[in-house]
Amino acid sequence: MSHRRRPAVRGGRPLLALLLSGFLLVGVCAATGIAWDPLSGTPAQNATAQGAAAPQPTGPGSDPGAGGPTDPQPEQSPAPTKGAAAKGNPEGAVDSGAARPAGALPFDMPQPAALRSGEAGRKLVFAHYFTPYPLSLDNADADRDYYTRNYLDPDGESGKHGRYGGLLRDRPLPVTPKSGDWEYANLQQEVRTARAAGIDGFTLDLLSLSGKNWDRSNLLMAAARSVDPAFKIMLMPDMTSLKTDDPRVLAEALATLADASAAHRLPDGRLVVSPFKAEAKNVAWWTEVIRILKADHGIRTAFVPLFLDFGAHSGDFAPISHGFSEWGSRSYVGQESSTRDVQRAHGMGKIWMQPVSVQDARPNQGIYDEAGNTATLRATWTRAIEDGADWVQLTTWNDYSEGSQFAPSLHNGHAYLDLTSYYLTRFKTGGWPKIVRDTLYLTARTQFAAADPTGDQSLVMSLRKGSAPSRDTVEVLSFLTGPAAVRTTVGTARSSHDAPAGIHSKLLPLKTGTSEAHVVRDGKATAEVDLPYRVDHTVDVQDLQYYAATSGREP
Numbered sequence: 001m002s003h004r005r006r007p008a009v010r011g012g013r014p015l016l017a018l019l020l021s022g023f024l025l026v027g028v029c030a031a032t033g034i035a036w037d038p039l040s041g042t043p044a045q046n047a048t049a050q051g052a053a054a055p056q057p058t059g060p061g062s063d064p065g066a067g068g069p070t071d072p073q074p075e076q077s078p079a080p081t082k083g084a085a086a087k088g089n090p091e092g093a094v095d096s097g098a099a100r101p102a103g104a105l106p107f108d109m110p111q112p113a114a115l116r117s118g119e120a121g122r123k124l125v126f127a128h129y130f131t132p133y134p135l136s137l138d139n140a141d142a143d144r145d146y147y148t149r150n151y152l153d154p155d156g157e158s159g160k161h162g163r164y165g166g167l168l169r170d171r172p173l174p175v176t177p178k179s180g181d182w183e184y185a186n187l188q189q190e191v192r193t194a195r196a197a198g199i200d201g202f203t204l205d206l207l208s209l210s211g212k213n214w215d216r217s218n219l220l221m222a223a224a225r226s227v228d229p230a231f232k233i234m235l236m237p238d239m240t241s242l243k244t245d246d247p248r249v250l251a252e253a254l255a256t257l258a259d260a261s262a263a264h265r266l267p268d269g270r271l272v273v274s275p276f277k278a279e280a281k282n283v284a285w286w287t288e289v290i291r292i293l294k295a296d297h298g299i300r301t302a303f304v305p306l307f308l309d310f311g312a313h314s315g316d317f318a319p320i321s322h323g324f325s326e327w328g329s330r331s332y333v334g335q336e337s338s339t340r341d342v343q344r345a346h347g348m349g350k351i352w353m354q355p356v357s358v359q360d361a362r363p364n365q366g367i368y369d370e371a372g373n374t375a376t377l378r379a380t381w382t383r384a385i386e387d388g389a390d391w392v393q394l395t396t397w398n399d400y401s402e403g404s405q406f407a408p409s410l411h412n413g414h415a416y417l418d419l420t421s422y423y424l425t426r427f428k429t430g431g432w433p434k435i436v437r438d439t440l441y442l443t444a445r446t447q448f449a450a451a452d453p454t455g456d457q458s459l460v461m462s463l464r465k466g467s468a469p470s471r472d473t474v475e476v477l478s479f480l481t482g483p484a485a486v487r488t489t490v491g492t493a494r495s496s497h498d499a500p501a502g503i504h505s506k507l508l509p510l511k512t513g514t515s516e517a518h519v520v521r522d523g524k525a526t527a528e529v530d531l532p533y534r535v536d537h538t539v540d541v542q543d544l545q546y547y548a549a550t551s552g553r554e555p
Contacts, residue, residue, distance in 0.1 A: 095173035095408055097189040100196045104552040106479035107433035115198050120428040127397035129202035131213040135172045135186040142174030164363040165457035165541035168400045173408040187223035191231055197417050198424045201232035203393055207241045209253045221260035232264035234272050239280035251292035258299055270302040278305030279313045310341055318348050328355030331467040332375035335383050342387040354389035356380040358416050361403035361544045368461040368544045370468040373443040373475030381423035403545045415441055415548035438519045438527040440551040441477040447539045448472050455540035472510035476517045484521040527551040
């Protein structure tokens, strides 16, 4: 059962009025310099005046009153203007949006066509897209952009996040500012990154039916089509945020987005609708949404509700559902329950969309799960593979407020996404990819789990019930073509262990300082990785996310 929570967003008014009010509100914000609160889609009253304004999307068909993007332009990549470096990132790491470099993975990634045809094409993998956290909020250099000044800084947004040490602990891997329609170009880049990893599409978290998050949802539909017509967007109305009680309002919004060719449909033409926390409305309410979509818009629906309590509600929803999903646990223990859930869904003749996750740490809610380095990622993928899930949802692509991101980030680089490509290939093809190059993944926190922050933070995170116990470990996850020695340095402690061919996880005690590892075979180093983030006993702000690095990419 998930503990996910979303801030409230306005709803319940007729769709046209919602769209018009959103358009006017954005214009007022842009004109007055009021900063936009991406979590709620409304102006942030306590935000700094020089914060991210809410520029209207200028991409094709992005008029918020026009009913969604139409006729997008061909894909283009505006030339970057100047470099960017983020605070805490002295190397100035930047996501250039280029294709995955040769040798980044321990295996040779199949071509997209091979993963989208035959049996592989029926096993779909989506990543949960959260609109408040795109690659950039203001197209500024990363050392002074909105993420750096207002979300990572405990004093950001006039101190409104000071109680928990700042809103976020990580951010998207910085991108260089772009000329032209930078929001559209950045969304195109995210689609390209996901596609290169083997992901079939995004599940789009619909937080609101007006305002910035709605605008960005429409723009994402256009960006997906322009990059790859086969990349699909599954509509996921978020029932913790959409407060409308009128099924017609939601049906009209879904129909608007369904006009885009990127909207995910089954081969028989049915539009897939997968509401988050579907149990927030009863079966009769959802039946009416489905009826209106068919009667008023000619849209047949494949309903795939995502529950926070699957066991309590699946029986009631079965008659109107094509399949089921749940949000899932974010710790590596207790994953066996998913076997029961898959079997139950299949026993009802329904498909199952399995959640796969990395970790979960929420400063603003004062709670976290013990992910066990990469143990949660590997355990959730294993369950999806061994239990016979039909679809997978990566939870999440970019929800940095949950610390659950797979997307390339400042503190994780591409490590978690690259790992996912390996398991995704097995999930889709039915066979484990052959390891053709030695590759290391190094993960650790930058502080000990029991560290007491010395700054002004008053709300600290504690373990969620049901989580594995907290641990202080460095993990060396090796993918080797043959047996070899792996030599490690953690702080001042040096050691070596023998690792077999294939995948092997080695845990080492966390120590102050930085960590590194390299593979030695026949006296020669074949792969090496550094985790440059320093571990300290004394910290200003609590940060219980695991940081990650891979030998497959330049730091």
